[in-house]
Amino acid sequence: MDSKKNGNKMSRREYLKTSAMGTAGLFFAPSIVPASVLGPNPPSEKINIGQIGCGRIARGHDLMETMGYDVARVVAACDVDIDRAREGKELIENYYAKEKGKKNYVDVAVYQDYREMLQDPEIDAVIISTPDHWHAQPAIEAALAGKDIYLQKPASLTVEGGRAMSDIIHRTGTVFQIGSQQRSVNPWPQFKRACELVRNGRIGELQSVEVGLPGDPGGGDPTPMPVPKSLDYDMWLGSTPDKPYTEQRVHPEEGYSRPGWLRIEQFSAGMITGWGAHHIDAAHWGMGTEYTGPVEVEATAEFPTDDPNYDGLWNVHGDFKVTAKYDNGVIMTVGGDNKQGVRFVGSEGWIYVSRGDVGVTASDPVSEQKQTESFQASDAKILQSEIGDNEIHLYESEEQHGNWLKCIKSRELTVAPAEVAHRSCSACLISHIAMKLPRKLYWDPVNERFKNDDEANSMLSRSQRAPWGIDHIDGLKL
Incomplete structure (x- = not known):
């Protein structure tokens, strides 16, 4: 069947059958030219980075460890909870003001929808520090938009989602690192x-x-609560089923302690x-x-x-x-x-x-x-x-984020590339x-x-609630 003629998108199962080990003929139409087409290095001396997800892991780990490298410059913060995105902006700007001695070293852009961030041609790479059900889709869309990617583990919530992500990353030439820090000698x-x-x-x-x-x-209290005004709850749920909001289903409304979503199979x-x-x-x-x-x-x-x-x-x-x-x-x-x-x-x-x-x-x-x-x-x-x-x-990597940044410059494989990430997760x-x-x-x-x-x-994939999920990514078609 010629899916291009009838306009149908490829099903996840059809995709798996034709893409084993990333060798299938998948075509895509990114709206932005991938960075890998432009040459071995990003256009600027610094690597401009956008942070997707500004919660516990981003604040305590990904942002701080990335900003410590002079080659990196975090220029954007995004979270479906706009208050968290704004607090992310504050964290980043205060860090640079202290470390660089310049109050206005960077003016961090704030987004509530990461897809808008991906349209910025000045952003070279993104760090994705989101809940597990929001890993594969933004990683695929970031790769299609020409951004290099650091993704928190696990690689995906389903085997089929991880396979699709790995294949797209390989096809676009994206420099990808999974947050499997035990592969780097610092600190273990x-x-x-x-x-x-x-x-x-x-x-x-x-x-x-x-x-x-x-x-x-x-444990956990399932009693429904009003959705906070700062949170785009429908987008937070993403491709998963619509469920009533309660704080312990999502993340704390105040502070950054361990979120409840980690304990919910959805x-x-x-x-x-x-x-x-x-x-x-x-x-x-x-x-x-x-x-x-x-x-x-x-x-x-x-x-x-x-x-x-x-x-x-x-x-x-x-x-x-x-x-x-x-x-x-x-x-x-x-x-x-x-x-x-x-x-x-x-x-x-x-x-x-x-x-x-x-x-x-x-x-x-x-x-x-x-x-x-x-x-x-x-x-x-x-x-x-x-x-x-x-x-x-074995591959010598000093530190996980630093290895990613180094490979963005060299266009070499990272210590924990997409296929390795997918296989560990699967x-x-x-x-x-x-x-x-x-x-x-x-x-x-x-x-x-x-x-x-x-x-x-049948459990290798999950049903996806429109308009979210990899089945609904623009440009991902035969």
């Missing part, structure tokens, strides 16, 4: 070191990987993607499976809604266990029974790595055992082993699907479909 050099030791056989033949992650508790898969995107990514790095995924997966999980009398708002998974088998025979288990972090087990020893006493995240409402030892092995001599010149040396998402189904699932990582399981395959 132990992850790269652990993965290099495993990849070079210091624990013998790798047999299994144990990933420790907690679950989230139930917007997030829970800790399996929230922190699984970090630790499973590290597991993939050590296994050498960064561009593939498991071939078998099965899981058990507790959900608050398993209790018929549950009347809370939050419904992501609690305690869980995932068992996944990779084509190389390695078995990966993920869950709360494992020690928080990643443990590689080989035929001749083991290596354990974590963030040490950081815990999963300081504001998560789960009890965490503080761990001062972030890098351990069955034999201390393993950790002191030198990697020879002719052995495997391993989490198919684990989440397995939590819902009482059977072993067989995954085809090339075609990214479950084998002979229509019910599981």
Whole structure:
């Protein structure tokens, strides 16, 4: 069928069938010429950056770590909550006034709709620090608009959304970085070191990987509330179903503590993607499976809604266990029974790595055992082993945001590019699907479909509420 003749947009499932590993013939019509067409560097000496999403992660992490590089200049702030966008502007301008000694170093533009920001030809790149259900769509639209992208993890809320995003980013030549900071040596050099030791056989033949992650508790008040005047709630919901507003469904109306959407399946898969995107990514790095995924997966999980009398708002998974088998025979288990972090087990020893006493995240409402030892092995001599010149040396990135900025200038791949981001996320998402189904699932990582399981395959995507979602992106068509 010639979709161009009948005017139909390609369905997500058709897209998957024709785009395995990003080799399909997808055509797009961006309204702005991609930056990659203009040459190896942005037109100005500085990289002009727009911030999409001005909440907790943006303020405490992405903005501050990016603005510390002189080559970066944040010139715009956007949030569907206009008060947050204005507070983002204030944060940025105050930072530059202090660091540069110039009160008017930059006049930050404020937006409530990121699509308007993307139309500014002076903006070279964007940082996307939005809720999980607002990751794939703005990343695709930013790539089509010629902007380089730093995206907070996880890469997407669905496998099909992540596949579409990765393919578009590769086709446009966009420089993309996922916020998987454990790949950079600052502040956690132990992850790269652990993965290099495993990849070079210091624990013998790798047999299994144990990933420790907690679950989230139930709770939350579902009582409807008036929508704040500052919030475009319809856009915040985006492609997800229309639900009554309540503060604990979205984010705090005052302050920037942990938002409620992280615990609601409508917007997030829970800790399996929230922190699984970090630790499973590290597991993939050590296994050498960064561009593939498991071939078998099965899981058990507790959900608050398993209790018929549950009347809370939050419904992501609690305690869980995932068992996944990779084509190389390695078995990966993920869950709360494992020690928080990643443990590689080989035929001749083991290596354990974590963030040490950081815990999963300081504001998560789960009890965490503080761990001062972030890098351990069955034999201390393993950790002191030198990697020879002719052995495997993994990508050296000093810091995640700095690596992204450096690659914008050089047009090289980042330490955590789009396909790697998608594969780490998809391993989490198919684990989440397995939590819902009482059977072993067989995954085809090339075609990214479950084998002979229509019910599981139906969960690779979600229905999308118009006019939001990747099905409704202008210019994304055959």
